[in-house]
Amino acid sequence: MEKLIENFIYKGQIMSIEEIIKQKAKKEILEDENFIESGAIDSLSFIEIIEELENRFNKTIDFDKVEPEKLTSIKGLKEYFNVE
Amino acid sequence: MWNKVYEKEFIFAPECYKSCNSYCCNNFFGEYFSFLDKEAVILPLIDEEYEVYKKRGGIKNITETKKEITFNDNKKLTLYLLKCKEHGLCSPHNNRPFICRIYPYLPKVDLEGNIEGLLYASLIDNIIEKNYHPCPLTKQNDIKEELLNNLKDIKFTPKTILALKLAELLIIYLQKEIKEFINEKNKALVIKKFEKIFLGNKIFKNEQFKKEANEIYMKMKKRYGEFL
Numbered sequence: 538m539e540k541l542i543e544n545f546i547y548k549g550q551i552m553s554i555e556e557i558i559k560q561k562a563k564k565e566i567l568e569d570e571n572f573i574e575s576g577a578i579d580s581l582s583f584i585e586i587i588e589e590l591e592n593r594f595n596k597t598i599d600f601d602k603v604e605p606e607k608l609t610s611i612k613g614l615k616e617y618f619n620v621e
Numbered sequence: 622m623w624n625k626v627y628e629k630e631f632i633f634a635p636e637c638y639k640s641c642n643s644y645c646c647n648n649f650f651g652e653y654f655s656f657l658d659k660e661a662v663i664l665p666l667i668d669e670e671y672e673v674y675k676k677r678g679g680i681k682n683i684t685e686t687k688k689e690i691t692f693n694d695n696k697k698l699t700l701y702l703l704k705c706k707e708h709g710l711c712s713p714h715n716n717r718p719f720i721c722r723i724y725p726y727l728p729k730v731d732l733e734g735n736i737e738g739l740l741y742a743s744l745i746d747n748i749i750e751k752n753y754h755p756c757p758l759t760k761q762n763d764i765k766e767e768l769l770n771n772l773k774d775i776k777f778t779p780k781t782i783l784a785l786k787l788a789e790l791l792i793i794y795l796q797k798e799i800k801e802f803i804n805e806k807n808k809a810l811v812i813k814k815f816e817k818i819f820l821g822n823k824i825f826k827n828e829q830f831k832k833e834a835n836e837i838y839m840k841m842k843k844r845y846g847e848f849l
Contacts, residue, residue, distance in 0.1 A: 538730035573656055580657045581686040581702055588822055597826065605656055 554590070555621060560617045561586060564588050569612045583609070622778050623673035627716070631723050631771040632764060638709055644780055645724045646709035646757045650741060650745060651747060653812035662743075664718050667784045671701040674718060680711045686688040690787065690825070692838045696849035725756040727769055730785045732840055734777035739765060740792060747792045748799050750809055779841055786837045794824045804806040 558566060562577040572578040578586070587608070591597055596618065598608070607613050638646075651659035665691055666674060684704045689697045703718065711717055720727070725746065727737040746754055758764045775804045777785070799811060817823070824830050841848070 579684070579704070581663070581704060583656065584820060584822065585686065587820060598821055600821040600823070605817065606731050609656075 554614050554618065557586060557589065558611050558614070566611065569610050571606075571609045572611075573609045586614075590614065590618060622776055622781065623670050623719075626670070626719050626722070626775060626801070627673055627677060629722075629771065629775075632758065633762065633767070634758055640757045641755055643709035645721070645743075645830075646711075646776045648847050649755065650749070650808070650812050653695065654816060655813070656816050658704065658706075660706045661704045662706075664705055664720050665784075665788075666701045666703060666718050667780050668699040668701065668719075669778060669780055670719055674716065677716050679708070679755060680705070680713070680716050682707060683711075690834070692849070694833050694842075696838075696847075698780065698849060700784070723768060725754065725759050726765065727788060728777075728785055729789055730777065730782055732782065732786070732837075732844055734782045735769070736769060736772060740789060741769070744792065744795060745815065748795055748815070751807065779845040783838060783848075785835055785843055786841075790833055790837070791824055792829065794827060794830050798802070798823065 552560070557570075558572065558578065561582045562572060564575075564577050566572050566575070566577050570577070573580070573583060581601075587598060598617070603617070608617055646661055646662060648658070648662055680703075682705055686702050686704070688700045688702060690700070691697050693849075711721075724742045727742040728736045728826075729738040729740050731737055736834065741754065741759075746756075758768075795815075795818065799814055
């Protein structure tokens with residue numbers, strides 16, 4: 538499947554997944570860092586991020602089928618939502 | 622209503638924490654959590670309570686996030702979720718939210734705001750500790766009477782009634798989702814399921830839940846007019 542353009546409108550601004558995560562983060566995050574484990578993103582912010590990304594990409598995540606661990610890094614989210 | 626709530630104590634049990642290691646203010650299920658905060662308890666406040674809570678200065682060291690529940694007419698009920706890691710030592714203690722003041726119970730109300738019964742205040746207690754609640758106050762029937770008596774002069778606002786009705790509905794749906802996983806011997810499995818439900822916002826995405834939530838809201842709108 539052709540990859541989506543990563544940038545999309547988020548709260549009135551054009552932002553990438555990376556920028557959204559970094560905006561919510563309490564500290565710098567690396568692409569493959571587990572941001573929950575490192576404490577950069579807290580659980581409530583993670584739920585907000587998931588909800589936002591689902592709405593933006595029009596794709597629902599079924600956590601009965603996807604292990605949440607796969608979505609706790611910028612890299613994992615990009616892969617799941619199939620963006621560059 | 623909310624100023625009155627914050628000037629009142631609903632349950633008087635100053636030493637109860639000594640026999641349960643402050644169950645109400647600690648996350649006793651934290652050890653099983655992989656994603657949700659292992660230490661925190663989450664305290665929901667509707668916006669009108671939040672305004673009063675904030676005006677009084679709130680509680681130190683508490684972080685918060687906002688959640689909006691949108692109904693079919695695009696009106697929203699705004700909830701603030703306070704993340705508390707104070708383990709019972711919150712300061713100032715008399716600024717603690719309504720949910721803490723009425724713990725271990727939550728009123729079950731009709732559309733007029735009349736109290737029909739009591740649910741447990743914490744979602745997890747309505748599911749996992751339904752049959753054996755660790756809070757010592759649940760073993761005392763006079764506490765229920767005391768709470769109901771102290772709630773008598775509180776006139777719930779339409780938003781509060783809606784929030785309480787939605788909490789009741791949420792508990793019903795959570796119980797349905799978790800039912801097959803309930804197994805005292807394997808709490809880790811139940812908590813994992815609970816976490817996944819929350820991470821994926823599963824109940825709020827459930828079409829039947831949305832339908833029933835909207836029906837409650839529409840009935841209230843008919844009864845009270847616009848209130849959101």
